[in-house]
Amino acid sequence: xxxxxxxxxxxRMTRSTxxxxxxxxxxxxxxxxxRFCLALLDGRAWTAGELARHAGxxxxxxxxxxxxxxxxxxxxEERQGRHRYVRLAGPQVAQLIEDLAAHAAPxxxxxxxxxxxxxxxxxxxxxxxxxxxxxxYDHLAGRLGVTITDALTRHGLLSQDTGFALTAxxxxxxxxxxxxALPPATGRRPLARGCLDWTERRHHLAGTAGxxxxxxxxxxxxxxxxxxxxxxxxxxxxxxxLAGLLxxxxxxxxxx
Amino acid sequence: xxxxxxxxxxxRMTRSTxxxxxxxxxxxxxxxxxRFCLALLDGRAWTAGELARHAGxxxxxxxxxxxxxxxxxxxxEERQGRHRYVRLAGPQVAQLIEDLAAHAAPxxxxxxxxxxxxxxxxxxxxxxxxxxxxxxYDHLAGRLGVTITDALTRHGLLSQDTGFALTAxxxxxxxxxxxxALPPATGRRPLARGCLDWTERRHHLAGTAGxxxxxxxxxxxxxxxxxxxxxxxxxxxxxxxLAGLLxxxxxxxxxx
DNA sequence: GGGAGGCTTCGGTGCCGGCCGAAGTACCGG
DNA sequence: CCGGTACTTCGGCCGGCACCGAAGCCTCCC
Numbered sequence: 001x002x003x004x005x006x007x008x009x010x011x012r013m014t015r016s017t018x019x020x021x022x023x024x025x026x027x028x029x030x031x032x033x034x035r036f037c038l039a040l041l042d043g044r045a046w047t048a049g050e051l052a053r054h055a056g057x058x059x060x061x062x063x064x065x066x067x068x069x070x071x072x073x074x075x076x077e078e079r080q081g082r083h084r085y086v087r088l089a090g091p092q093v094a095q096l097i098e099d100l101a102a103h104a105a106p107x108x109x110x111x112x113x114x115x116x117x118x119x120x121x122x123x124x125x126x127x128x129x130x131x132x133x134x135x136x137y138d139h140l141a142g143r144l145g146v147t148i149t150d151a152l153t154r155h156g157l158l159s160q161d162t163g164f165a166l167t168a169x170x171x172x173x174x175x176x177x178x179x180x181a182l183p184p185a186t187g188r189r190p191l192a193r194g195c196l197d198w199t200e201r202r203h204h205l206a207g208t209a210g211x212x213x214x215x216x217x218x219x220x221x222x223x224x225x226x227x228x229x230x231x232x233x234x235x236x237x238x239x240x241x242l243a244g245l246l247x248x249x250x251x252x253x254x255x256x
Numbered sequence: 257x258x259x260x261x262x263x264x265x266x267x268r269m270t271r272s273t274x275x276x277x278x279x280x281x282x283x284x285x286x287x288x289x290x291r292f293c294l295a296l297l298d299g300r301a302w303t304a305g306e307l308a309r310h311a312g313x314x315x316x317x318x319x320x321x322x323x324x325x326x327x328x329x330x331x332x333e334e335r336q337g338r339h340r341y342v343r344l345a346g347p348q349v350a351q352l353i354e355d356l357a358a359h360a361a362p363x364x365x366x367x368x369x370x371x372x373x374x375x376x377x378x379x380x381x382x383x384x385x386x387x388x389x390x391x392x393y394d395h396l397a398g399r400l401g402v403t404i405t406d407a408l409t410r411h412g413l414l415s416q417d418t419g420f421a422l423t424a425x426x427x428x429x430x431x432x433x434x435x436x437a438l439p440p441a442t443g444r445r446p447l448a449r450g451c452l453d454w455t456e457r458r459h460h461l462a463g464t465a466g467x468x469x470x471x472x473x474x475x476x477x478x479x480x481x482x483x484x485x486x487x488x489x490x491x492x493x494x495x496x497x498l499a500g501l502l503x504x505x506x507x508x509x510x511x512x
Numbered sequence: 513g514g515g516a517g518g519c520t521t522c523g524g525t526g527c528c529g530g531c532c533g534a535a536g537t538a539c540c541g542g
Numbered sequence: 543c544c545g546g547t548a549c550t551t552c553g554g555c556c557g558g559c560a561c562c563g564a565a566g567c568c569t570c571c572c
Contacts, residue, residue, distance in 0.1 A: 165419025
């Protein structure tokens with residue numbers, strides 16, 4: 001091929017110029033910082049100490065990492081007394097991290113044949129619970145998330161064949177069926193978007209509508225958090241409500 | 257130095273366990289590798305030598321970087337004789353890099369007051385051309401991309417208020433108006449999705465429909481690449497065609 | 513006010529990885 | 543076959559950064 005690169009020979013870059021993309025990626029390129037961000041995908045605010053313990057590093061180390069993440073716009077901090085609460089800076093950052101995590105998972109098995117550690121029983125149980133139902137920042141994920149998304153699609157409330165959008169019926173369902181107010185589409189954040197589920201490898205509902213749905217279910221006690229993590233379980237009233245609203249009778253038979 | 261790695265204390269994690277997210281991010285966390293990826297966002301295949309020259313590093317350095325990016329699933333390689341052609345592994349990777357770049361751009365000005373280098377005239381011209389019209393992997397971006405996306409929306413061919421999806425009229429427009437066949441929605445890739453434009457800070461049309469649109473315009477000579485980069489210009493027949501198809505008469509007055 | 517808890521700052525250490533040039537390998541053309 | 547071209551592999555150098563413990567700061571509580 002033409003190896004000459006005619007006029008664009010000038011497009012050469014000096015090695016020293018910083019690349020914003022690399023700077024941002026660098027923030028997530030450390031194991032400890034990545035663990036912080038993944039933990040914070042539960043959408044809540046953690047203290048520095050909690051994160052340090054979670055990741056198994058000294059408090060001083062965690063503190064420095066948090067400062068860098070805040071400075072880089074990944075996290076937002078809120079100081080209350082002697083606590084430093086920290087959370088993801090917003091839905092867009094959460095989406096970015098989810099996307100990265102979704103892309104990273106498939107390549108996890110590619111490193112070597114002897115790479116797989118046998119997980120502990122505890123860890124296996126936690127993983128099963130996460131796969132069954134969890135939050136993904138502010139919306140539902142796991143089998144529950146995609147099951148609900150599928151049901152919405154089946155009932156013509158959500159259209160996925162030419163993109164990803166609520167239908168007119170879907171809007172009506174939120175207001176009249178679920179009885180939850182959808183805030184008007186606010187500039188930056190779409191009402192509905194697909195978020196790639198990294199356990200199911202399918203899309204589940206995200207965006208404002210996904211957040212409203214998740215908040216509503218939590219608020220009414222239809223789903224509840226298991227322990228302090230991201231994992232969820234559907235409560236008995238939740239089963240009843242979802243059966244009535246979306247015809248999800250088979251939810252009970254979901255293992256997990 | 258004594259630093260014994262603590263045992264897995266409940267939800268606590270050992271420092272040594274690798275985090276896939278961090279591994280993936282690490283691939284993009286280097287300036288040179290990031291430059292490679294950004295260059296490859298033009299959707300075409302580059303040789304190792306071209307990329308080395310583009311980034312201003314030795315060939316040996318580039319070679320090692322490419323091997324890592326390929327091993328990590330970011331790039332796909334194709335060896336032809338003594339050439340090693342390399343391209344982005346697919347639309348999903350391209351989207352990921354675009355998203356990261358879009359998030360990284362806003363923080364670019366945050367480092368310092370004296371940070372801004374006065375760009376050369378050449379570079380300024382190239383940047384203006386890129387801002388006016390460019391490809392974003394396999395679809396249109398820049399002012400041209402969002403202008404077309406807006407026109408599609410205005411004509412009711414694309415719906416953005418409850419998500420991001422082509423309407424029935426939009427489907428008909430592709431087939432009957434543009435006369436370009438849309439492949440059936442193939443599992444993984446949506447027909448239409450919004451891609452955040454990092455110069456316009458708005459969404460433009462991506463997904464299969466975006467790719468078909470871009471390919472069609474290039475194929476018919478309605479837009480043409482400027483030099484060997486991602487920048488595009490609208491040709492005279494292109495102006496005429498876009499005016500007829502979408503009522504874009506004012507395209508001529510777009511500076512750039 | 514004293515003490516305890518949560519966090520930050522500061523030196524210091526060690527490792528990881530990006531870089532190069534030189535030597536080696538594969539492919540192409542004459 | 544021989545030279546040139548495109549790329550890869552190998553040492554070796556060097557900077558950056560993740561980590562820790564200790565000391566300091568701030569805030570809350572008794």
